[in-house]
Amino acid sequence: MSTMSELISIDGVCHTYTPAHGREVLALDNVSLQVQRQEFVALLGPSGCGKSTLLYLIGGFLPVTQGSIRVDGKPVGGPGPDRGIVFQHFALFPWKTVRGNVLYGLEKMGLPRAEREERARTFIDMVGLSGFEESYPSQLSGGMKQRAAIARTLAIDPGILLMDEPFGALDAQTRGLMQAELLRIWRGSPKTVMFVTHDVHEAVYLARRIVVMSARPGRVKAVIEADLDRADPQLTKSRAFIDIVDEVWSLVREEAVRAERYRAE
């Protein structure tokens, strides 16, 4: 089924949560997806459809119990710095400053001190947090925390980037800047990106392929190609762009309605 150029290969993955108290939840049902090396894939779907769960499985945080997930041909074991993740709720170390958070992964890489400091400064600067190096997460706004988390993950330069609504807490303006920045980084050193978002416009702007998931239990409903010229400054006003956004929108809306009805029952 999979060929050599596929970096992430997800085949027939199901995931059931079995909490200590409360009932079981089937979060993912027979999900299959192949992601090419250096591909930028967006993941869309109604809340609770298992987008985060899928990222956690790829990241190696949750065990794959049914189906298989292979990265570079090997089944995923535990987590590792080859798969960087930006969590939906940031997960910054609260006892470390912004600088300390960004330095953590660099220390684990074993870089010499001067180089660590240099890299940390570069990435903090890139996400627009210079001047807040010595702030603790509790002193930052939601959007600033999100940017600090992004800097921390980008700094270790992982081959695979798993991003869980990384721009969700940002205002429209900062969000636009960060999107452009992410594309610039991706062009500079192409990574394989899996990007979860609720924003259809953002998905089409960033990703070559857009995966729309169905309401719980999560399945792959549709995969849409968005082979657009992202260097074109007029891209978002082009016919092709608007058509794809419309197409994705109607798919997402169908599922949102289904999810709503499901909840009402």
Add this chain to the structure above:
Amino acid sequence: MTHLKALLIRYSPLVLLAALWEIASRSGLVSSLALPPLSDVAIAWLDLAKSGDLWTNGLASMTRIGAGLGLAIVIGAVLGVLMAWWRALDRLLGPLVEMLYPMPKSALIPVTALWLGFGDASKIVLIFLGCMLPVILGAYNGARGADQALIWSARSLGASRLATLWNVVVPSALPEIANGIRTSLALSFVLLVSAELIVARKGFGYLIGFLGEGGTYDAMFAVVLTVALLGFIADRLYNALVRWGFRWQQ
């Protein structure tokens, strides 16, 4: 300056209480045998200080607290975190901790005296055993409460399991460990004085008992007040230290 003024206002009721004490005792409202005037107590304190009795006994007491509490904090924190991290150890020690935690620790006084005699060792072990439990419980709960996403973050940034324990689980547990230590600090004074009152030849508790039996109540009160003041100062200092250590918490 305003800080000092705020402190003075905050503790002014104590000054009032001291004045009431002096008046009640001097006027004969309360028998001066039951409550010697505060000024007499102060003079008795100076005498005790001059004779050196206060210092030798105080030093003995503080050494016992320092050793017992120090051991309790180090061993308790390590045990608590390991119990949270390692299920087998939890199974082994969990029931023991649950059973011992609500026990009145003073019940151990005769036991440690029987095992270790009247000297320092019995007091140190008593304080160690009694004070270790709140620290274990704090460390255990704090480590169990460590945010899953933080552990995952560390792992995906390249930290080994052991590094994650040290870099994430331990710092997550620290605030609860600090709460446990605060409970233990108060408990250590209770255990120390009780034990020294009953079975000792040195220490604040011994001195209080000795002076009380001899009928020198003003001196006895002087030692009681000294212990109270030391406990109060220890608690305040500890609080300041914790606030500084956890300034990231806001």
